[in-house]
Amino acid sequence: MIIKRFAKEWPLHLMLVPGIVIAIIFSYVPMAGISIAFEKFIPTRGIFKSEWVGWDNFRYMMEYPGIGRIMFNTLFIAVMKIIGGLLVPITIAVLLNEIRKEVFKRTVQTLVYLPHFLSWVLLGGILIDILSPASGIVNQFLGWLGVKSIFFLGSNSWFPYTLVVSDIWKEFGFSTIVYLAALTGINPSLYEAAEMDGAGRWKQTWNVTLPGMLPIIVLMATLSVGNIMNAGFEQIFNLYSPAVYESGDIIDTFVYRMGFEQVHYGLATSVGLLKSVVSLVLLSVSYAMAYRYAGYRIF
Template sequence: MQMIKRFRREWALHLLLVPGVLAAFIFSYVPMAGIVIAFQKYIPNKGIFHSPWVGWDNFKFMFQYPDIGQIMYNTIFIAVMKIIAGLLVPITISLLLNEIRRETFKRFVQTMIYLPHFLSWVLLGGILIDLLSPSQGIINQMLGWVGIKPIFFLGSNTWFPYTLVLSDVWKEFGFSTIVYLAALTSINPSLYEAAEMDGANRWRQTWHITLPGMLPIIVLLSTLSIGNILNAGFEQIFNLYSPIVYESGDIIDTFVYRLTFEKVQYGLATAVGLLKSIVALILISVSYTLAYRFAGYRIF
């Protein structure tokens, strides 16, 4: 009875949810029926209902695929580096910005580092290709000034993964920095005053007050990032890589893309994507459990 009264009182709010729920159902849940393709030798002109059933053959072939081990390694390696750098760089920059006393300059810096977050990888990919060109790129020209030979950042299997990480950090660290700066505002200023009266310098104040005050949000973002361990950044890599760097830059998402649109192996591509989704679901569940246990964060 109480639930009915509450619904009558809040029916307008529930009505506002209807478009979002319908969109999620149509674009997120209905396509799940396509999972059956992972167990078929899918033929487009026959459709799902008439394509031959192959059972687990696609999954067996996936694990026997010659490059699957390297692809898994690339995915995890690039994703882990992005997660680590995506935590350390914003924390460091937020601590440095917190020491700036001129609010005008501080806001200017925040705006400038936050701006790349709003740019797509299609645009940034073109910019990076020009900047990192081994012949005319400004980065290699600057390296030449100090006697370093040109480096083919986007065409070398040695440099390509690290180029991906650095460019991703450059694009996204501004957003995380704003989050950490917001966390800093919740720290009681009287703690700094008491520490200063006790003779603590700025470094000790940072170590014993600032970092512990940021610890809940650091733990939260760290645990939530576990769910992205298999998401190394399809859009970024797709706009920057080429066959010459498949060895070091090919990840699960780009592999699935090529299987689908270049090799037309729909069943195998769906099997790879399904396996990734299952692993991601497990990791996300673990990350939310850890976030609730160590940071008191819960979404449900």
């Protein structure tokens, strides 16, 4: 039975080979470097000849003065992004669904998801310019309103929220596509029945549209749990500075500085390994929840 099935589906299995080879080379072979987390790693000696120190790097990590703040920043920024990344696309999708002019609707859709395709290297430069406290267009506008200039990228009070808002602005348009697809699966007769019962547009949205979107909302929410340890390295790396380390330093940026700037490879690897283990657990839990509550499964 298995041989017959394989003979029938072998082209599909053959298509998987390049992806499997790439995954082995770039994802599994480098895992030998995990041993650095348990060593006093010296590049000239290599991975297998460096001094073995056991759990010393992990103990040093736990005793590091700012590790608690770094963990809090990571979780706070990630959770805020997840919440905003759910609420904003859902709201925009519902609003776009109410537009009857198809040309206008398609135009808005295109404009809002274009930022998704821009890298944070480019957007970082743009945000630095427009949020500048001296010449940025945002602070100029605030000045016209009589509001004092705000240092969005240099103030610990403002920096985390600037990260969250800019990330939501970049990604919400692309995420909206998922919810618009869910809206197309709602039976139009439900709206007709609600209208005959005297329901206005708001009640139709509350009692028909949102319940119809609920399965995909639950799915996206549960899957996002697996990313709770990823606060967005590329974005923060291109926007932060030593002035906002207190509120913007996350696990990934800390690992980068420890590993590449302070050449403390053992500490950087131990922090990265701990984050990977926690992320694996959360990802497993999120997929289990997605299967249980939304019927979603990969295989």
